[in-house]
Amino acid sequence: MPTPLVDWLRTQDDDTLARLVALRPDLGVPPPADTTVLATRAAxxxxxxxxxxxxxxxxLAVLEALAVADADTAPVSRDEIARLLGPDVPADALSxxxxxxxxxxxxxxxxxxxxxxxxxxxxxxRHPGGLGRRSSGPAGSSALPELLAGVDEEERRVLETLAAGPPVGRSRGAGDSPVGRLLARGLLLRIDPETVExxxxxxxxxRGDHPLGTVAVDPPDxxxxxxxxxxxxxxxxxxxxGVLRQVEALLALWGRTPPPVLRSGGLGVRDLRRAAKEMDVDEATAALLVEVVVAADLAAASDGVAPEWTPTTGTDVWLAGGPEVRWSLLARTWLALPRLPGLVGRKDDAGRPINALSDGARRPLAPRDRRRVLAGLAELPPGTAPGSPAALADLLSWRAPRRGGRLRDEVVGWTVTEGTVLGVVALDALSRPGRALLTDPEGIVAALRAALPEPVDHVLLQADLTAVAPGPLVPELARELDLMAEVESAGGATVYHFTEATVRRALDAGRSATDLHELLKRRSATPVPQGLTYLVDDVARRHGRLRGGAAASFLRSDDEVLISEVMAHPDAVALELRRIAPTVAVSPLPLVELLDALRSAGFSPAAEDTGGVVLDLADRGRRIAPARRSAERRVPPQPDPEQLAKLVARMRAGDALTGVRRGTANGRGSTLDTLRRAADERLTVWLGFVDxxxxxxxxxxxxxxxxxxxxEGRDRADGGLHRVPLHRITSIALVEE
Known part of the structure; x- marks a missing residue:
């Protein structure tokens, strides 16, 4: 009589049981009361x-061979499995x-x-090994070789076609046709009027020496x-x-003009294209960055009747951090993202297009598959890449053919491409920061810092009103250049462009012409071009001669003629200016509106506070409160060795309580056997369970x-019909009548 699974488990040592629960964590939740419960859950x-x-x-090939040999109904030998697999499967691979x-x-x-x-x-x-069911007729007798020797060429062609799999075919053939003759001799079986097996x-x-065909024993190269x-x-x-600058551009765009949330959720196609243009990337990359930004809680849907995708107050905190800290948030968010940005632009099962941020791109198992791809890259030495993403997909497919579903191979390509955009992967190889992301989250910042070139404290000023930064700038210089110039191109070397508007922006923020000249002279490795000096002086000469305050707002200037010029301007009527002194005028308009209107009229006013200090009124964009959700998908932690040891000890104690001793069986059988016996013989059982x-x-x-x-059974107390999942049963006993 075959040994039941529960009895086999009882004979195993504690380390084996602990390893079983480690490999199948679901078997230990909730902790099984004894090995009977463990065996029930395992099945x-x-x-x-x-x-x-x-x-x-x-x-999986061995498992299929066991199914072909009907090992689920009666034990089979290893020799039989080896015969089914054929001579090409080595003994050590089978073991x-x-x-x-x-x-x-x-x-x-x-x-x-x-x-x-x-x-x-x-x-x-459905047909293990591409084989049909066993026959109890002539095909299953010792006469089979003689029957096969007697088939003609047409009949053999039919048999070989079905032998290659699948073993079923549609045919109405009868009488003297090849199918009819094979049916008559029992070499084919009729399933229904149109199907044979x-x-x-x-x-x-x-099939000869390879009953189950060829098995790929070795992983692909x-x-x-x-x-x-x-x-x-x-x-x-x-x-x-580069990705940090792209995200900054996206947040600035959404701060100025937040895109609406679609009625069905997500981001519209036009708004995605606009974001791609602002970041200077393709739409696939834009979809990835949009998904990461929202998952990182740097942007969220605002409240209200017409919600919009708006940056959160967390954006300002993020912008204030160093590049390593900012990048680590984006990378960690991407790794844990329960979505597939690669699906954006495709159609769902109903034929509707999948928009960025919509439910169509949600895939809860995406983080697991993403980690699996990166883990495959991490097995290679640093700086080493697979021949292609397709080669990596083939290897991962060999290692776990059942995982990933229909998008399995595409997920590999998407992961490599997205990782390349973020800097987790480069040239198809896992980078040092990428390895830290996968194996040492605490060391991500240090890993990127080590990969980045040393920050430079100078730029190269050029005669065309541009400055070239030959590497990442020290934070102080980067902030000042972002204030007084626009980024024209980014990469290994960043090019900044100075304009009248950018210089005025720096002056509006409280910098003086002397400050700007000193900064350029001190931080430039080349002489300051005369054209840039003239630009700064010209903007500064007109800037700040007119001062605005709140009255709702006021204007003041030491130059009475300038105030008179403003009052005489045609646009002054709309500003509702009223002169209250030779050098002062007031307006009921908000200060920001007043200064914007004066600039449109050709003046260069500056804002000041009550002490006369220049104020920075630059528009920071809209902000909303963060959603305060975690970007990371919570995965139940793997039990540690100590927890596993306690769990096994608890099962051993449960076995002892019910009279079971290690290496022996108590005759009660498994939970499943007991329940089936009770159902067949109309017996009553007592069940202990966890809901x-x-x-x-x-x-x-x-x-x-x-x-x-x-x-499913009837409760003896209330007569009601109840259903109890087998895996939640912790103990069982027959009730003596």
Whole structure:
């Protein structure tokens, strides 16, 4: 008689049970009361599916061979599995696959008697190995070789076509046709009037030495290429600095003109294109950055009747940080993003286009798959890249064929492309900051700092009113240049362009002409061009001669003629200016509106506070309160060795309570066997269980049916019909009448 799974588990040592729970964490939640509960959970269909998703190509082939050999109904030998797999599968590969199945309690028993859980039938294809069902007729008898020797060429062609798989075909053939003759001899079986099936024994006989076809024993070669660790890190650092500027541009755009939230949620196509143009990237990259910015809570949908995508107050905190800190937030958010930006622009199952930030791009398992791709890159030496993303996709597919679904290979390409945009990946190799992101989150900032070139404290001023920064600037110089110039192009070297508007912006912020001249002279490695000196002096000469304050607002100037000029200007009527002194005029308009109107009229006023100090009234853009949600998807922590040891000890104690001793069976069988016996014999059982909230309970039931992971029965106390999931049962006992 075959050994039940529960009895096999009881004979295993504590380390084996601890490893089982580590490989299948769902078996330990809630902690099983004894090994009977553990065995019951290990056979549940959903749990078996989940753990088989982690198996590689060879292990799945072995599992399929076990299904072909009907190991779920009676134990089979290792020799039979080896015969089905063929001579090309080495013994050590078979041993490794069987060990992996036993470690997960999907298979159990010694090599002479290997069994598998019944749920394996739901994991393997409908026709395992491309073979049909067994036949009890002539095809399953010793006469099969003689029957096959007697088929003609047409009949053999039909048999070989079905033997290659799938084993079923549509045919109404009868009488003297090839199909009819094969049906008459029992080499084909009629399923229905239009469908025939090739018996398993015939398929195995026709396939010869490779009953289950060719098994890819060795992982595919990814043809690694050495890109150079320093080159990869330098390229990644440049991408990281570039993405920071792109995000800053996006937040500035949304601060000025927040785009509306679509009625169906998400961001409109036109607004995505506008964001792409502002950031100077393609739409796919814009979709990625938009998704990351919102997930990082740097922007959110505002409240109100017409919500808009608006930067949050967290934006100002983020902008104040150093490049390493700002980049780490974007990178960590992307890694944990439960969405696939690569889906933006495609159509969903209903044929509707998927917009950025819409529910159509949501994929809860995206962080797991993203980590899996980066982990594959991390296995290569620093600076080494796979031959192509497709080669990496082939390797990951071999390692876990069941994972990823229909988008599996595309997710690999998207991850590499998105990682390249962010600087996590460069030249298809994982960068130093990328490795820290994956394995050492606390060291991300230090890793990027090490990859970035040393900040420079100077620029190269040129005669065309531009300045070239030959590398990342020290924070103080970067802030001053962002104030008095516009970025014309970014990359390894950043080009800044000085204009009248940018110089006036610096003066509006409180800088004087002397401050600007001193800054340029001190920070330029080349002589200050005369044209730039003239530009600063010319703007400064006209700037600030007119001063505005709040009266709602006022204007003042030491030059009475200038005040008179303003009062005489045609636009002064709209400003509602009233002169209250030779050098002072007041207006009921807000100060910002007054100064904007005067600038439009050709004047260069400056704002001041009550003490006469110049105020910076630059528009920072709109801000809303952050959503205060976590960007990271919370994953239940893996139990540590101490927790696993306690869990196993608790199961051993539970076994002792019910009279079970390690290495022996008490004759009660598994929970499933007990329930099925009670249902068949109309017996009553006492169940201890844990509900969905983790609260322990008990119930006395008369089981009516057992299946699908649930026992359904009538409560002896209230007569009601109740359903209890098998994996939540912690203890069971037959009730003596």
């Amino acid at each position: 549940v269909r959903a749990s078996v599916h989940r753990t088989c998703d982690e198996l590689d190509t060879v292990a 490794g696959a069987l060990d992996a199945l036993r470690a997960r309690a999907v298979a159990w028993g010694p090599d002479a008697e290997i069994s598998v859980v019944a749920a394996v039938r739901d994991v393997v294809p 090739l018996p398993r024994q015939v398929g195995l006989a026709l 990814i043809a690694p290429r050495d890109r150079g660790a320093d080159v990869v890190d330098g390229t990644a650092a440049g991408a990281a600095l 969905g909230h983790g609260v322990a309970g008990e119930r006395v039931l008369e089981p009516l049916s057992v299946g699908g992971g649930v026992v």
